[in-house]
Amino acid sequence: MWGNAFLLSVLYLLTGIVVESIRRRYHAPFFERLSMALDSLPARALELTHTMEPLRAAYFTGRITDLGVRVVFGVVTVAVIFLLALVVGAIMGVLRWTLMRATRGGGDGPPPGPGRDA
Numbered sequence: 389m390w391g392n393a394f395l396l397s398v399l400y401l402l403t404g405i406v407v408e409s410i411r412r413r414y415h416a417p418f419f420e421r422l423s424m425a426l427d428s429l430p431a432r433a434l435e436l437t438h439t440m441e442p443l444r445a446a447y448f449t450g451r452i453t454d455l456g457v458r459v460v461f462g463v464v465t466v467a468v469i470f471l472l473a474l475v476v477g478a479i480m481g482v483l484r485w486t487l488m489r490a491t492r493g494g495g496d497g498p499p500p501g502p503g504r505d506a
Contacts, residue, residue, distance in 0.1 A: 393473035397466040400426075404462070430464035 404426050411419040434440035443460060446452040452460075 393470045396473070397469045400465055400469065401462055404458075404465075408458070427461060429468060430461040433464050433468050434460075 404423075407419060407422050407426060410416075411423045431440060434443060443452070443457065447457055
């Protein structure tokens with residue numbers, strides 16, 4: 389679970405670096421939209437935690453640079469991916485535990501079948 393979350397985080401960040409590099413060099417609309425799509429995950433997470441507005445204010449007043457915003461977005465993205473992996477892993481663990489418990493019959497022995505007293 390942690391390995392998958394780490395791999396997804398690295399791939400997301402590498403994709404972001406490549407897209408941002410291309411976007412800065414070639415101002416094609418496709419890469420502008422792709423960059424905005426990649427930024428929507430951390431932006432929405434920051435909106436949900438009510439920290440996007442202070443970050444926006446810091447950016448527009450010059451207290452944080454473009455690189456600083458990118459670092460914040462990268463850290464938030466990694467945190468969201470790890471949180472999602474943890475939640476999905478926990479859900480799968482509970483489902484597996486429930487399935488294993490159900491297939492064992494809960495310790496009551498085998499269910500009655502044909503030729504057995506019910």
